[in-house]
Amino acid sequence: MRYVKFFSLFLFIYFFLFPSKTYAGVPYKVVYDANYIPTAENDFSVTLKINITNLRSDLYVHEFSLSFPRYFKVENIQGRFENQSITTKTKTDTTKTEISFSLPDNTAIKNTGTTVEITYIQKNGFKIVGTVAEVILPAIQSENSTFNLKLEVPNGVSSHVALAKPQPSAVISNTIVWNSITDQIVYIVFGRSQMYQTSLNYTLKNPDLVSRQTQIALIPETAYQKVYVQNIQPKPQNVFIDTDGNYMATYTLFPKQELVVKYSGITELFPRSGNSMETFSKNMFKKQKEYILKGSSYWKLPPHTTFAGLTEKSTVEEIYDRVLKHLTYDPTQIASTLIRKGANIAIKNPYEAVCTEYTDLFVALARMNKIPAREIEGFAYSTDRTIQPLSFNGDILHSWPEYYNSDLSSWIPVDPTWQDTSGINYFDSFDLNHIAFAIHGKDAVIPLPAGMYKIRDRKDVSVVPIVTNPRSIDKLNAQIVVDTSLKLGSKKKGVLQIINDGNTFRKNLNISITADNTLINPSKISIDLIAPMEKREMEFELNTINTKKRSIITAMIDGKIVAKKQVDISSASELLLNQVIGILIGCISLFVIYKFVTRLKYDK
Structure with a gap:
């Protein structure tokens, strides 16, 4: 036996x-x-x-x-x-x-x-x-x-x-x-979603002898995360969303000035992509196509690079699996001063990998195979850093890749690092622990994520799970800017200004501009995404077609009136008469003033 x-x-x-x-x-x-x-x-x-x-x-x-x-x-x-x-x-x-x-x-x-x-x-x-x-x-x-x-x-x-x-x-x-x-x-x-109280410090310094502008990346809205802004001090001069989807804030620093920007807010994470971001992602991807397959210093592989098991027709899942098989996570790298190696060195040194190597290699191989991919830098909440490590410079940040799924019109996050260290499948679905700080599609480094704006050694990132439901404030202010006196049959440019004074990103706004006695072009405008504190200006053209004296321009967002403006319409002869009357009134006023001044001199 x-x-x-x-x-x-x-x-x-x-x-x-x-x-x-x-x-x-x-x-x-x-x-x-x-x-x-x-x-x-x-x-x-x-x-x-x-x-x-x-x-x-x-x-x-x-x-x-x-x-x-x-x-x-x-x-x-x-x-x-x-x-x-x-x-x-x-x-x-x-x-x-x-x-x-x-x-x-x-x-x-x-x-x-x-x-x-x-x-x-x-x-x-x-x-x-x-x-x-x-x-x-x-x-x-x-x-x-x-x-x-x-x-x-x-x-x-x-x-x-x-x-x-x-x-x-x-x-x-x-x-x-x-x-x-x-x-x-x-x-x-x-559960249904996870919420984190997020507090960030950005230390900015202008070493020059002249004033200069600088920009910082706030926490962006994505298909998987919703942002509730509580406070930003000092307030930025302006904010905007760049082509990668980053939430950017602009500040002007005086010569030799040091400024600490403090951000506080709640970030809510969802297990699946939200359809409300689909239109924004689809429209922005049309602009991202111009650069999303290009290599950077970290995502560039030598021409004709061959990687065992991959061909030009390899799928994104095959690329993901190949990265997992090739690289080995090295926790000893965290204790040393981390230097981002890039994809080419990661291939040659597979046993010295941390999250940036997994991410850079995935992005490089995906782009080499004509699959749009990019890097996300942010914070990943971990209760056990043995299996879910944080290994990026700064305030112990983390990086992971995304690829674009054209069928879903959405960027899909994956995490080969955490799958390698934990065994959890991070390709088919994600989790409720990853908060994106900065999105890198056009450039591999810029903008810097929160936690990397440092002058001295201190903790600048605080992320704490909470159970309190955030309060959403939906407040849009609008103003119509246009000449109040129009000539009958003339065309004039106007501007509709919309400011998001709420604390959340607003999505898929349907805007209509109408007027009696006046043609408006375009009369319908849409905004896919507008950030808190962001100001948008949309031009339109007025064409007066009626002999009536007055027209009311009305702006509506999702069927709700947000702004009105009254304009006066006059014929050419009426405008000429008004101008003549205006000139006469002006001349009479000048004559009266002249006589008054002359009399004062005479009395003296």
């Missing part, structure tokens, strides 16, 4: 067989059934049933071991085999906790199943952060095996599933079921 030593590792699965002969294929199949029940301490009570079926009659499992990555903390481990307790051995090192035990010798019967039951407590199995609860569970992947999992929804947690990776097979009452899991990790978030 030969013995098989069986070794399985959560996340990273290995099997070592030590028979006296070599067999083709795996001589057994394994079915894992894991049942997770929450406890009052945010832990899980876990029952793992392991059914091993011999596919040969001349061998059986003798030794079995499980190895958990150390960040999955387990306690109170017990084992049972055929209703009898079995002795378990536990060994922990810097990377993992290993549990092993021996099984009694059995007569091997082909196609006969052996069931082992392991119970333990997984500490901190679910974490309540802000308005959501996050659960990360290990799964087993190995040849000729099946892994099934049942999860009971923790008490006091929203039953709404914001994210689930992979998608559940079924939801039965308060139990979520996954069958035949192939992912390394089961990741699930309960």
Whole structure:
């Protein structure tokens, strides 16, 4: 009788067989059934049933071991085999906790199943952060095996599933079921959105002897994040949205002036792209096409660069997977002064990668394959930096790439760094932890993200999960600027000024300008996106067509009147008469003044 030593590792699965002969294929199949029940301490009570079926009659499992990555903390481990307790051995090192035990010798019967039951407590199995609860569970992947999992929804947690990776097979009452899991990790978030109180400092300095303008990047609105601006001090001269979608603020600094800009607001993150940004993304992409496939110093690869497994027809998912396979995250790089290497060096030094290398290589390979891609720099909230590291310069920032999906008219975020370090699938869906500070499509560096405007060493970025619902203030002010006296049959230019005095970005505004007795062109205008404090000016032309003396110009946004302006319409003869009368009145006024001054002199 030969013995098989069986070794399985959560996340990273290995099997070592030590028979006296070599067999083709795996001589057994394994079915894992894991049942997770929450406890009052945010832990899980876990029952793992392991059914091993011999596919040969001349061998059986003798030794079995499980190895958990150390960040999955387990306690109170017990084992049972055929209703009898079995002795378990536990060994922990810097990377993992290993549990092993021996099984009694059995007569091997082909196609006969052996069931082992392991119970333990997984500490901190679910974490309540802000308005959501996050659960990360290990799964087993190995040849000729099946892994099934049942999860009971923790008490006091929203039953709404914001994210689930992979998608559940079924939801039965308060139990979520996954069958035949192939992912390394089961990741699930309960809730609808996550909110963060965000406080940022930007230290600006003008070293010159003359005044100069500078711009900073505030937190932008994206398809996955909504911004509520609470306060910006001092107020910027103006704000605007650039072609990448960055929310830019302009300041003028006097000679040798140092200025600290303080921003506070709430950022709300959503699990899926919002359709309200689709029109803006689609229209802006028409402008982004001019540069989005060009290489920069960090995204430029030598001509005719070949990368194993990729061709000019490779899909974005194939590029993503290739980056994951090629690079290895190096946490020791964080302790040193980080130097951004760029894609070309990342290819040559794959074992010295942090988030910027994963991002730059993805962007470079995607653009080389004619797939629009760009970099996002921002803050990623992490409760465990072992599996979700922050590794960028500044206030411990993070970077990740996006690619453009033309079918959805949307930029799709992915994170190869966190998938490599955590095992969570960050390609098919994202999470509620990534806040974009700066979008880099046109330039790989500019604008700098918040946290990088530093003169001295201090904390400039604070991001804290909150449960308070933000207050949305919708306030648009409008003004019509046009000459109030018009000549009948003439054409005049006018301007409609719109200022967003609210605290949120306004999207897809439908504007109409109408007037009685006057033609307006264009009479309908749309604004895809306008930022808080932003001012937009839209020109229109008036053509007077009626002999009536007066016309009222009316501006409406989404059917609501926001501005009115009265103009007087006169014929050419009336205008001439008015001018003559005006001249006469002016002359008479001058004559009266002259006589008055002369008399004063005479009286003296």
